Amino acid sequence: MAMMQRVKLQSLTVPLLSLLIAFLFGSILIALQGSDPLLAYQVLFTKAFGSIEGIATTLAKATPLILSGLAVAICLRAGLFNIGAQGQLISGALASAWAGYSFVGLPFLIHIPLALLFGAFFGSLVALVAGLLKAYRGVHEVITTIMLNSIVIALADYLASTPFKEPDQPITRTPKIEESARIPDIFGLPFGFFIAIAISVAFWWLMRRTTTGFRIETIGRNRSAGWYAGISVKRVIISSMLLGGATAGIAGAVETLSITGRFEPAFNAGLGFDGITVALLARANPLGVIPAAILIGGMRGAASTMQFRAGVAPEIVDLLLALILFFVTAPILLRLLKRKEEGISLSSGWSN
Amino acid sequence: MTNLLDVEGLSKRFGTVQANQEISLSVKPGEIVALLGENGAGKSTLVKAVIGLVKPDSGTIRVKGQELPYGDTAGAIARGIGMVHQHFQLVPVMSVTENLVLGDEPTRFGFIQMQKARRETTELSKKYGLAIDGDAIIEDLPVGMAQRVEILKALRRDVSLLILDEPTAVLTPQETDELLEVLRNLAKKGVGILFITHKLREVMAIADRVVVLRNGKLVGTTTPKESSESQLAQMMVGREVVLHVEKGPGHPTGAALEVRELEVLDDRKLEAVKGLSLQVKAGEILGIAGVEGNGQRELVEAICGMRNRRRGTVLVAGKEVPNLKPHEVHAAGVAHIPEDRERHGLVASYSISDNLVLNQFDQEPYAKGWIRDLDAVARNGEELVKRYDIRTTSASAPASSLSGGNKQKTVVARELSQDLPVVVAAQPTRGVDVGSIEFIHKQLISARDRGAAVLLVSAELDEILSLSDRVAVLYGGKIVATFDSKNANRDEIGRLMAGSQGSRS
Incomplete structure (x- = not known):
């Protein structure tokens, strides 16, 4: 048991150290701009976590990140690097917006789940393409998901500017969703946050307690041994891509149904890509995704305030996230810590 | 100097x-x-x-x-x-x-x-x-x-x-x-x-x-x-080693594993097993002697469902086992200690317990329907760790923490604890310390003694000679000779393994 605790503790060291070093580097960059790094960080964190409203904003920002983080994490577990969360998320956002404004007169208890389902379905449809290509043709999922991102983004632009466009408006966007499709706030917190938490817990349980989870996990850790033990590699690849795509789709749907209220191409920029940072920071742990998303959501939410109050360009948050991603994935830290065994190899998706 | x-x-x-x-x-x-x-x-x-x-x-x-x-x-x-x-x-x-x-x-x-x-x-x-x-x-x-x-x-x-x-x-x-x-x-x-x-x-x-x-x-x-x-x-x-395996006489009965006219291609699509037939009786160990690369790997993989057979049949207890996946062959009654334990035998980052149920994780009692029974997995792990003398601090430790010998004992424990009628052991003691070799040898013999048919493939001639009841020499994808191990002569087998009758090229 002591040993299990040590393993758990160790899996926290890399993310925490990455954060620390990223913030150290960030402070140098802020100082180079002629601003006070301590003040900048203080503003950033008091804004994000220092008040009830701040926390509510942070959690709202974190909601899609939890889901897109899960979309990446679940694929990482199967040894797949799903770079396509962005495309899957946009597909889900557009589909849920369409379901949100096209069906009129539904009760919200039916309309909301239906719109979420549309998001999940169209998100997974995008991922399915990459999954099938990987399973049956061996095409690397990093390549296909990146290309699918471009395809989906262009397609969504077209759809929102022509067939699904809001009539008599110059802007490229869909009509507003019906009130019956709007996900309400609960105690000032977006209900979507609780959906995201529930899905995280469900994934955690799936991975830990079910045979499906064990199949995914085994293929992710040793594909040959998994095949040898009778697990269908094809099925695991396809089903984990479907799960990932559906979760990214729900991320887009929740964002659309509770925050943006319609589909507009610029709205969802970057949510899927931040999901990659979230998943890696969480070391692909479905529960770890929650704090990672809250941290990154908080930084995103407070970026503009930081510019306002400390005179630091909000792009510094992008830089910080990039640094975190760099240190969390770079083998430098691992080598410094001299750890031989990691629970899962985060780079396995690249090699086969 | x-x-x-x-x-x-x-x-x-x-x-x-x-x-x-x-x-x-x-x-x-x-x-x-x-x-x-x-x-x-x-x-x-x-x-x-x-x-x-x-x-x-x-x-x-x-x-x-x-x-x-x-x-x-x-x-x-x-x-x-x-x-x-x-x-x-x-x-x-x-x-x-x-x-x-x-x-x-x-x-x-x-x-x-x-x-x-x-x-x-x-x-x-x-x-x-x-x-x-x-x-x-x-x-x-x-x-x-x-x-x-x-x-x-x-x-x-x-x-x-x-x-x-x-x-x-x-x-x-x-x-x-x-x-x-x-x-x-x-x-x-x-x-x-x-x-x-x-x-x-x-x-x-x-x-x-x-x-x-x-x-x-x-x-x-x-x-x-x-x-x-x-x-x-x-x-x-650091202690006395039994260099010669202690084993009683075998009591072979009917054929439990039969291979007929088997033809298998290797990775380069060249014929590696060329019309090979063999028979292993229940209660005997048949050792395949041969230099690596003469079709051993392809033979084992074709029997165990890891490689397609081009021709020929495999029978387990008289019933034909078609070209199947590895776990289906396993279900048909063939335990397999694979040659490459790191690649096929184990998931290094999994616990020993999980590795011990790797090919039955979705079956009773280790899973009830869709839900895994982690307690049953842990109980099985603890029991096998004890029974097979796997040296570890705990059955929940990752397999990667084990030494080569104990990793192999883990594979042996999983395969032999299920008491299947046929055991195929490929290089079972490669890269394994002497103490573990001795233990694994004893396990193979006790599998034989309980009536399993054991097919042993090893590059170590000494291992073949000391364990087997019969020895077959494999050269160029064919069995060139079969001996009763009592009459086996080391030099003669060595020459047959090299593919020639006496010439020393």
Whole structure:
């Protein structure tokens, strides 16, 4: 048991150290701009976590990140690097917006789940393409998901500017969703946050307690041994891509149904890509995704305030996230810590 | 006369493992020193430290009296240390000559002088009495010849100390004898030789001095004259070892595993198993002797569902087992200890318990429907860890924390604990320490005694001879002879393994 605790503790060291070093580097960059790094960080964190409203904003920002983080994490577990969360998320956002404004007169208890389902379905449809290509043709999922991102983004632009466009408006966007499709706030917190938490817990349980989870996990850790033990590699690849795509789709749907209220191409920029940072920071742990998303959501939410109050360009948050991603994935830290065994190899998706 | 190599008080620690502790040894010119020890005793670490691939924590390494800095590979080579690695460092598609000059080609105006290189090869091969065809392509050569190229490659750089890491692991008995002869000749020319092995027969045959390591410590230095095989074995493991497996007579009954007219292709789509038939009775061990690469792997994989059969049938207990997936063959009653345990046998980062149910994780009692029963998995893990003497702190520790021998015991425990009617064991003790070998051998015999048909494939002739009730020799994808193990003659089998009836090419 002591040993299990040590393993758990160790899996926290890399993310925490990455954060620390990223913030150290960030402070140098802020100082180079002629601003006070301590003040900048203080503003950033008091804004994000220092008040009830701040926390509510942070959690709202974190909601899609939890889901897109899960979309990446679940694929990482199967040894797949799903770079396509962005495309899957946009597909889900557009589909849920369409379901949100096209069906009129539904009760919200039916309309909301239906719109979420549309998001999940169209998100997974995008991922399915990459999954099938990987399973049956061996095409690397990093390549296909990146290309699918471009395809989906262009397609969504077209759809929102022509067939699904809001009539008599110059802007490229869909009509507003019906009130019956709007996900309400609960105690000032977006209900979507609780959906995201529930899905995280469900994934955690799936991975830990079910045979499906064990199949995914085994293929992710040793594909040959998994095949040898009778697990269908094809099925695991396809089903984990479907799960990932559906979760990214729900991320887009929740964002659309509770925050943006319609589909507009610029709205969802970057949510899927931040999901990659979230998943890696969480070391692909479905529960770890929650704090990672809250941290990154908080930084995103407070970026503009930081510019306002400390005179630091909000792009510094992008830089910080990039640094975190760099240190969390770079083998430098691992080598410094001299750890031989990691629970899962985060780079396995690249090699086969 | 100064020693070629002096190592004094060398220590190296990896994490919590003391790989080498205060080890001292020396090699004189013209001397053959055998470095003997079990897997994990620290032999490789020691020679890697000498050649600069590992930085020791303390101690000194002197070559011809001059101290060598830690981790200075280039310096070690410059001072005349050459190493023949266990895995050949050759380019398979290039010729012998090209491989020999690789990295140090004779050039003029930036062009390689192939004529000169070829001449060099001929001179080198004459000088050391190592016959080789300079124009042969490496991948066409038998393993023994490829190794000869490795040795020549080292000798080309004026090596005065040659280190060989388990050089005989891949050789036939005849090739081994040839290699030993080559080493003797090199020693006569003044080359010092340090070779790693865990085969006692070779040590007795060739070494001037034997250095025995155990658990990273030097347990003794002796000579073959002053000791015997069983004494050396005792030094290696620190206790008496049963070199000859104790087994009662078998009680074979009907055929439990039958292979008829089997044809299998290898990875290059060449025929590797050519119309092979065999029969293993319930209650007997059939050993397949043969040099690796004669169809053993393809035979085992075709039986166990890891490779498609082109023709032929496999019957288990009289029932035909069609071309299936590995777990379906397993379900048909075939336990399999796979050759590559790291690749197929285990998931390194999983707990021992999870590994022990790897091919039954979705069956009762380890899963009820969709939900896994983690308690049942843990109980099974604890029980098998005890029953199969898997040395670990806990069944929930990751498999990667185990030594090679205990990893293999984990695979053996999973496969044999299910009491299936057929057991296929491929290289079951490769890379495994002597203590675990003994244990695994006992398990195979007790599987036989409870009535299982055991098909044993091993590159170790001694293992085949001591375990099997019958021995079949595999050469070129066919069984060329079958013996009752009581009548088996080591030399004759060795010749059959080499594919010839007496000629020593």
